Amino acid sequence: MISLFRLSIGAFLCATVPATANFLAMTDSQKWRGVGYAQQKPTAPKQRAQCRLTSTPTATGNPQNSFTIIGRCSTPAGASRLTLMAKQHSNGRLSATLTTRVNNTVHELSGEEHPDRLVFYSPDHIQLDGLAYRMELLLIWRSNGSFHLSQTLFATESDTKHTILEMEFQAIP
């Protein structure tokens, strides 16, 4: 249960990687604070959640097309630390590696850019309580520099969808 929550947070971290110009913006050192709700799984109840992240350019390689985000997210039930290393490829697509500190679980994620939003997804299906899900994250940038994030799980068999995470992020000066 907790690992899915971490995964969702990790996926969200990828969502904070905007393509092209926005991607470049994330290579500046910046702190973010997000407030919203999260669910541990589609059938679990909602809880208030907060995240705090710091994005910095990756020390090795080309700092303009890769960066690292270190973050911590919490709910009243618990918190987890996460590390994300993201990269923008020459074809515009994004890839990311997410590592959770607790058990060093590694998740590979992909992303693509649309005119007004970014969509990220986990290429592999996620198994939860015997059901397979496809994960999708939607990131909408606001004109004031903040952004909205939602994470949705699509059950592959029943084609039902569950939004298990929604959060509004502001840059911390």
Place this chain on the structure above:
Amino acid sequence: MAISVTRLAFNDGLSTAFESDTETFRAFQNFSERFNSDGAEILVLFHTDDFAHPQKNTAVETFITEAQFIENVSAVLSPFSFQYTSPEGVEDFLFPYQRPAQSEMAQRLSHAQAQNPRLGTLISPDRQHLLVVISLTSYPETGPDQQVLLAQLNELATASTADLGINAALSGYPVLRTETVRLLFQEFIWLNVFGAVMGLTLAVLTLGNLGLGIITTLSSGLALLWAAGAMVFLGFQINVITVALPALILILSFAEAIHLVLEIRQQIADGRANPIHRAVRRIFPAAGLAAITTGIALGSLMLSPSALIYQLGFAGLFATLISTITIFTIVPLVFLTLGYFNRLSWVNTDAGLRMQRRFGLGGLIKIAQVAPVKTCASGLVIFATSLCIYAQLPYSYSLYEGLKPNAEPVATLRTIETQLSPIGTIKFEHPIEPIDQLKQATIALRGEFGAQNILGLYDVIEDDPLNWRQTLAALPLPLSQQLISHDATSTVITLVHPYQNSGATAAYLGEITPRIASMPQLAALGPPTGALVLSSLTSREMLSAFARCFLFAVLISGVLISWWLRNAIIGICVMIPNVLPITVVGSVMVFLDYGLSFSSGVALTIAFGIAIDDTVHVLNRLRIQAKETPHMAPHMILNAVRQTAPALMISSLILVMGLLGNFVSEMPPLAIFGGLSIGVFIMALLSDVLFLPALLICLTQILPAKFLRIGK
């Protein structure tokens, strides 16, 4: 050496107080090496009229989520972690995302507490107290870092809740320890500044001369710096027990310096040649022996099985000797320098000599002169009676004794214990597998002590015991490491216990151990352990060792004085007036229902070593007179007491006034230390001008002349 004082470390001393070569400590050490400690948990107690109020419980929830962003916070346990199944069978968090109205939430909490009694340990049935347990990855090592962490939590709790009429208070062992260390630093400064100011004031008043007062103060200050520097060099740390020692060294230095200055002035007034050399020659044997007897009293503490008390004894022994050497080096050097420049005329003032005569205590000495037998008999009766009462002094120790009962962390702990749950913990080790054996043991313990009082691995894995490894892996690491041993073979079962003091816990352990031993389901359960068990079981042993330390100090001091006087009978007899102050003060403790604690044990032992100094000064005068008349006679005894009485009175006044600062201390052990020491010093002065001369006069009437010879 003095510069090293800046490296003086402050520590609450809890980690070394019970470090000893005892079976209980070895078992605790073995347990601590196998399991992560749960000592790094901060308790935040919130209080308001009703936590069913949606805005109020949301405010606490905000605190919980934000607290997890503070460095070192690893996990939080609160009622917000609990799930709830409604009577209709709907599962949700106890405090759902969409908060219900106050009345509905109140019903929900009431129903939840009936479902899960353990919830009652985190929120009170009247919904006015709510507890949040903050688990740390590690508690910062230095005091300032600890204070930063606590300030962050305090500020966050206040900012999240204060506007809604919610009161937040931090407690738990880390908070108690940090508060103790903060007070230690504050008290250390206060006691030394107060001692220096009182010493200077009294030196000026009693010597009747500002210049002499300044010389005395500077010499004493230097003695403290050198002694404290040596203590740092020897690895000494300031803790609850040792915080009074530097101030005591300062006050003792004042007393010694005044003795010496008085004698130098007397020699100058008498027009003696080489007055400074002569004064040092006359005073140093007594001052040296007095320093040795004080050092012996401190050194006797090295017989304690407690590492903390041992360190105090070791450092105190050296500090006393260094301070005496400093005084007998610096004061003569200052006067010799003044003499070299022919600047000693101001020393011998009429005002000063008149002031000195006011402290003669002639009335008391007269009683000993007029009625020596009655005075001596009264002293012996008081001694015998008080000795019998003193022997009844009970032992008393509490982990909270470093702070006042109304100090916020202590008061908060007491509120948690009365409103929510006991927070004292008794630990038992148990093998994890076979898992069914763990289940049977847990169920048996729940049946014996109540389900809400037993915490352990089985609570976490109850739904799926066979997959305990996966369940544990989902927990925050510090929490899972508290539950299972590093080699993952054993788990710890915790019995919560309302802690009052060590005596009560030791009695409780004595009661439950046979009950546990009689239950076959608990055959694999290890013996009780943990910090509470260690402190409760070993504190009695540590405290009983004070009697051994004290007897050793009396014995060695008696032998030394006998050797110094070359008279064993008088050497042994004069110990009675010196033990008397201790037995009398101990008896008063019995009547006031005080027990022998670490601070009182240390105070009585050290105070004996200091009180004996007065006797040594009286005997020194006798020795000086014995160079002309070797056999002790009543007129010699009375002369010796009359000659030393002003110095004894002044030094006692300095000791008493210098320790008065302890009474306004925020730390009860310091007030106890000060009160007991002052009591002993006053009794010692009375004993030395009344009982001692009367006893010696009686000896001159009883003993044959050959037993009255003193000195070479």
